[in-house]
Structures are given as structure tokens and as C-alpha cells.
Amino acid sequence: MKWLKEKGYGGAFIWTLDFDDFKGTSCGKGPYPLLNAINNELGSESTASTESFDTTTAEPENTEADTDIDMTTAEPETTDDDTDIDMTTSAAEPTRPI
16 A cells, blocks of 8 residues: 555555455454555555655747648559450349249
8 A cells, every 4th residue: 555655546446355354254353354454544644745746848849840741642553454344244133033
């Protein structure tokens, strides 16, 4: 818990609560010892950082837009192939009445 607080995290994640002692009969620390330990530690301010941080943002070095963009479009390639392509299709007769 100390590490979480030193890093400035606001909470902890528990994958499963199945292993917490809901009735308080296994460890002698009362019901919900895992959740209570997390709550007690994260609720205290004993290791919380009071250090302040500089939030000034540096100015970008270059704010001018790049205006040297080539906006020409290349011509499509053509071929000298004069092969005729049959663009006709034929439909098959239906095998059952419609």
C-alpha cells in the first residue's frame, strides 16, 4: 500500500475477493480483513506525498505548417495490349419453374 500511495495512485485493484475472510473465522482479525487493510491504509495520509509539481507546458519549437506539399496526381499507367475482352454473359436456364 505504501508503494501505491508514494506513486500517487488513488486505489487498489483486487482480482478476486474469494480469499477474503468474510466471516472473520480464519485469521482472527474480524470479517473482511483484506478489504479492511486496504481501506485503512489507503484512507490514511501517513505516506502520502505533499510534494508539488510544476505544471508549466513548454512551447512547441516549430508552430509553422509545412507548405511544401506536392498535391499533383500521377497519370494512370496505360498498356498497349489490344486484346479484346468478351464482356457478354449468358444466363443459364432455370432447372425448375419459377
